[in-house]
Amino acid sequence: MAPLSDDTTTQDAPGADAPAALPGDGLREGIIDNLRSHIGDAIVDTKITPNDDLWIRVSTEAWLSTGQALKDAGFTYFCFLSGLDWMPSPYGTSEEDPDDEPKEPDTEIVQGYTGGETRFQVFARLADLDRHVGVTIKADVPDDRLVMESWSHLFAGANWHERECHEMYGIGFDNHPDLRNMYLPGDFEGYPLRKDFPLLARMVKPWPGIVDVEPMPAEDEAEAPVEEKGDES
Amino acid sequence: MGLVDKGRLPAPLTKLFNMSRSYSLWVYQWGLACCAIEMGAAFGSPRYDVMRLGVIPLPASPRQADFVCVSGTVTDKMAPAVKRLWEQMPEPKYAISMGSCANCGGPYWDSYSVTKGVDQIIPIDVYVPGCPPRPEALLEGIVLLQQRIKNEDMAAKWRGDEFTTLQRTRAMEAGEVDRDGELINEPTEPTPEMAQAADSVQPEPIVVGGGPIE
């Protein structure tokens, strides 16, 4: 039986155990090369923001093997997994003044970093706690069949994240042990985080739009607009 | 209490019972979200002590509670539980809605999963606005509830009327107001003399809780 430690366990000052240098782009490129040696040309696109972060997009079929390869390479910390819907919202973003002329709605699907070909993507983030580096992995979800392989046997924490992604976007996960609703009541219809799911309260009463830059009280009373209702002076 | 529901309780006894009821409230804390922390600060911290008002927190169960303080966002998933809680409480019961989420949905007014105000589920007596309201604001809400209880006609509450103030009951007995609260005699058009007389009279102070407490 291992004796439980007493309270005197401490850790040294930051200088002693902190990484010698924070991860640089060389380390990130090494990660990409390591991954490429495992899954070859399933890596579709990568992006490194200098001194900052790393994005890798892989093909849909390689989603699970990417996770396995990264876990073997030391990325054992599971941060999160979720989905992205790149279609611009047909209901607008409440930035426009509802009294203005309605503009032509923008329907072009433009993906973000590392591109993409489909409306939906899944993305996940893993971290290597020893080298203090993280990586964001994205993959397209095919438009005709919204199903991806499940990571829940690889990272136990992915179980709940995939449940949430399923109920919010409608993306299925193969081999997931228990894919039911995480947050929403059982009789909820629709997939809320999709862009074409309307927020009904906003459709009934639209938000007044762009922030109203009223003058401060001391500033310009002379320029204050004439109010129709009430005549406070 | 046969006298209470028949409405034949003498006035001094009504005043005594109302006063003692209002100073011995047992509040059920239905703390859901951030407002629960301010409610906890109001009820459980030594600074904004609620017990000095005669209100005791932490009843053993909702069946022993006098009023419920709903604080925090009510979601559609939680709404049946709130309803069941309200049904469990025995009469006479009151409800305070604390915070803007419970009043009207609050910052989440446009969400797909939030009930826009707990008054869609249970009838509320006092609304305390704020996000979150300061503990003093909640205490003021409780004081308003106490004024309301002091001013209450227990027979009307027993019957389950919507308006239970003593003023309403007296107006009904005097024949000015009918059961639904509609004035029986149409008010006449104000003549200039009446307007002048009205101007010279001091305006009645606004008294929260329905009228002068007698």
Place this chain on the structure above:
Amino acid sequence: MTLTDRQQLSYIASQAADARLNVELETEGMTLNIGPQHPATHGTLRIICRLDGEQVVWAEPVAGYMHRGYEKLTEVRTFPQVTTLVNRIDWLGSFANEVPFILAAEKLMEIEAPPRAQVIRTILFELSRIANVSLFLGDLGVQMGAITPVFLAFRDREYILNLIEGATGGRFHPNFDRIGGLKDDLPKGWIEETRGAVKKLEQFCDTIDDLLFGNEIFQSRMRGIGIIPADIAKDYGLSGANARASGIDWDLRRDQDIPLSYDLADWKVWTHPDGDSWARCWIRLQETRESCKIVTQLLDQIPAGPVMTKVPRIIKVPEGEAWVSTENPLGEMGYYVVSKGGLGPFRVKIRSASFNNISIVPWALKGVYVPDVITILASLYFILGDIDR
């Protein structure tokens, strides 16, 4: 991982419990429903436990009773409006929620807040951590029936809330961070008051140490219970004090390069090799003391200068994606902000710490006795707004 006596016993017992349920002799287990309204669940979490006698055979948390749809709401709000909304995720340490979001927006805009703003942000961040964890420490007692510590916690928390209110105007939900800096500078006399308040909080930590952590009952209820080994912790994504209690030496304040001023102070990262409930609670106590030290040191080092860089009146964040995560009181909280150049974000993924912390509950509660369910949940420490967003 070697198993302690207790762990071995509960493992054997859970095997036996499974076996018993399968045997010809039909014994019926009981389903115990804890919550969603329960004093011990820190909010509206519902845990369904299937019991065999006093032991849990299968447990499952049902979240969603506080799901307010944050990620959908952020798509129809501007960046300052999202800042207001995001305060309310972890509602005890509210300022800490704004910081990673603002940092992500600043990363996309490629601006940095001035040094004075960075130091004040760090101070307020640590103050909100102290406010959050001091309530946790008080609540620990309530989970076990000791009610006094929570009154002490509320009383001492008031000092911190007064400070936050003095600087920002709101006791919690300060909504003080802005893209490019802070809304306002500190009021006069705030620094001296903070020094005094932090001393009172240090006394509170000592009181709790004496009252709770030195208590024999507390020790016997917490030691050896709910052991989570390090590899399981990483698999589930446990972060913050939960991970450090399992021996993982990882603290986002030290291990990443973000524009907060932690390197100006001398502080240490506490870890514990055991991974049991006691370790998680003890680490949080030490971290509160450490935060008090950080605040005291940073108060002496606030540089002069503006608190806001020059940003346009109406801010449009350029296109791009950014991920920023910080060491929040509950763990690692991060925001993945996708912007398409508008007034508001296109998509915000909120990675909240408690979601991952609670996903381990089905694993952690197997074979555990019913009273230990409460203490394990207490030691994992979650806030419902963080789980449900």
